[in-house]
Amino acid sequence: MHLDTPLEHIKSKEEHQELLANHEKAVVVCGRMGPMCVPVYGIMDALKDKHSDIAFRDMLFDIRDADVIRNLPEARQFRGLPFTIYYRNGKVVKATSSIQSAKDVKAIIQEVFA
Template sequence: MKMLQTGLHEIETAEELQKIISENEKVMVCCGRMGPMCIPVYEAMEELEEERDDVKFYSMAFDNPEAHVIRNAPETQGFMGLPFTMYYKNGKVVHATSSIQSMEQITAILDEKLK
């Protein structure tokens, strides 16, 4: 049951998230809601998905109970604003951001952390 209306593949379970990050070298997951801080991030990810074959882009609904794996991650401690965005490389979190991110900010993180 998709909770978010984005063009991205939506992760529905913690188990699915684990499978995705273990099977793909580079993964970006945006955990949020359909709100003004989150939508620009989803839109940037949808655009980047077409340009970057090496990175897998996913969304996850913040209010999904299964999203506890992102909400309660050590990397998101102290985060206040949605979305919580996680960047994984080789199955490990390499970066996490909170709140709205511009296309430039996202691209810089992808280039630096997932190179």
């Protein structure tokens, strides 16, 4: 099972750790192929060429290894998918849930990665 998005997929805890170890700036969208998630994947895909210094990835919410996202303290109160986690130097710098607009995502990128 995988997500049908143009983003690179994270399929394991090891791949998640590798992402954080090898990229100063990273965004992981953890969700499903649903109406709240698909627009966020599209936004991230549209931004990846403008922000080549940021690694944009997705992760299927329902796989066991997605607990690296689901169990984050920053995501503890989240109720809506997707969980979008922004990392800098391996640390969570921002976490959001549910649908986001392109304007929202751009503002967060400016805030946490500028």
